[in-house]
Amino acid sequence: MPNLRNAAFRAGLETLYFTGAHRVLSPLWGGVGLIFTLHHVRPARKSRFQPNRLLEVTPEFLEGTILRLKRRGVDLVSMNELHRRLREQDFSRRFAAFTFDDGYKDNLEFALPILERHEVPFAQYVATSFPDRLGELWWVALERVVERADRIVIPIEGREHFFYCERTDQKREVFAQIYGWLRSLSDENEMRAAVRDLCDRYGVDPGAPCRELCMSWPEIEKMANSKLAIIGAHTVNHVMLKKWPREKALNEMRRSREVIEASLGRPCEHFAYPVGDPTSAAAREFELAQEAGFKTAVTTRPGVLFPEHRDYLTALPRVSLNGNFQALRFVDVFLSGAPFALWNRFQRVNAG
Ligand SMILES: [Zn+2]
Structure with missing residues (x-):
């Protein structure tokens, strides 16, 4: 059950932190950079039943994470710059990119002001049926x-x-x-x-969650006007691509790209696989993202980036800033790469 997994994962993070094991593993397993996944950014709610809470962090936690990364000397970069550093193998400084999936209104209301205040570039991946008000959350x-x-x-x-x-x-x-x-x-x-x-x-x-929670096109345009923003694609219907025939999957990827380009009048070069775990994105989808012409595509497979990811630009791992683990000490543990080394059984690239 997810709750048990959460508890085990939290215990693992705490153990790594308090034993200092993450510092031991860090030189070998910290990699060259990482990509953070976020969904909602909004004040904590009181309800005791919040099964999707893993998909949200508070504005304070986002800001705390940014400040801690800066204090650790990590460069906060756009997905274009991250792509350049991987391509050119420019690893003189560690780097991190912030990415937000789905296109929630709270990203505009709560996250954007923080990102602007600290001049943090970010990518927002939009499933285009959401602003079309046809999305099924x-x-x-x-x-x-x-x-x-x-x-x-x-x-x-x-x-x-x-x-x-x-x-x-x-x-x-x-x-x-x-x-x-x-x-x-x-x-x-x-x-x-x-x-x-x-x-x-x-x-x-x-249909109510989509209408209540997701940005409209004018709101996405407002976000896109920030010089820090890259608007990426996330399919049309937020589908688990691996469960669909090849043509339908490719069409979902291409179509979302075209709709974003037509709506915003600028190129859309980055992609995030909806759900993004191995049951929804794997080898075939990593090829399709290349075929659709994306510079990068991100999964939700947990991991930090290594130089080898230059050859896997459409199968990039990410680190989820998860609502169940909102403690800044975990940011240090994530940076060490230690939990992902254990998760990936000490394999640097997990793209099968
Ligand atoms: Zn999504």
């Missing part, structure tokens, strides 16, 4: 279903399954179970239909 829709229901019935392979979720601890458990089941489905259409059906039966508007 199915993971938020599922949260709303579990939040309001006391009991959920789901037909799975012809049998009805009952989930009891009156109490908060039950809601957390039920969300994790249903989320795990949805993600295990090989057909994403089936997955989305299941969430729409749940929304329908439990009175949740599946």
Whole structure:
């Protein structure tokens, strides 16, 4: 279960930090730079049931992270500069890039002022159906279903399954179970239909999260006007590309690029794979991103950058600034590369 994994991961980070093991591993495993993944940036909310909390950090944590990186002498660079340094193998200084996925309104409201105050370049990856107001943020829709229901019935392979979720601890458990089941489905259409059906039966508007949370085109344009911003592509429909036929996957990548270029009147050269784990982006997708002409493409596979990543520019790892681990001491642990060395079993590149 995710909660257990969180607890284990946190314990691992704490152990690395307090034993100083991260400092020992750092010279070999710290790499040359890293890319941070962020989603929401907004003040903490009070609700006890926040199963998607890993996808948000507070403005204070973002600012603290920036200040700590600067104090550690890390260059904060754009994805274009990161691409140049990898291509030219320019590793005279360590570097980090900030990237934000999906295109949330709170990025404009809370993150942009901080990034501007500290002159931090960043990339914002937009799934173009979101500003078109056609996006399905199915993971938020599922949260709303579990939040309001006391009991959920789901037909799975012809049998009805009952989930009891009156109490908060039950809601957390039920969300994790249903989320795990949805993600295990090989057909994403089936997955989305299941969430729409749940929304329908439990009175949740599946289109509301997109309208409430995502930037409109004028808002994206406002963000794009910052000289620090690069607007990258994130497919049209936020699909898990690996689960789709080749042509559909390539089309999702190309189309999102074209729509962004047409809307903003500037080139769109960087890409982020939606979800971005090995079940949604792997060898075929890394090739498709090249075929679609992107300079870089980022996954959510955990890791820091090594010189070898010059040959894997469309399979770059990232480090998630995760809402469940908002302690600045973890930034030092991330910089050491130690947790990712362990995660990747001491392989520098994980692009299979
Ligand atoms: Zn995304």
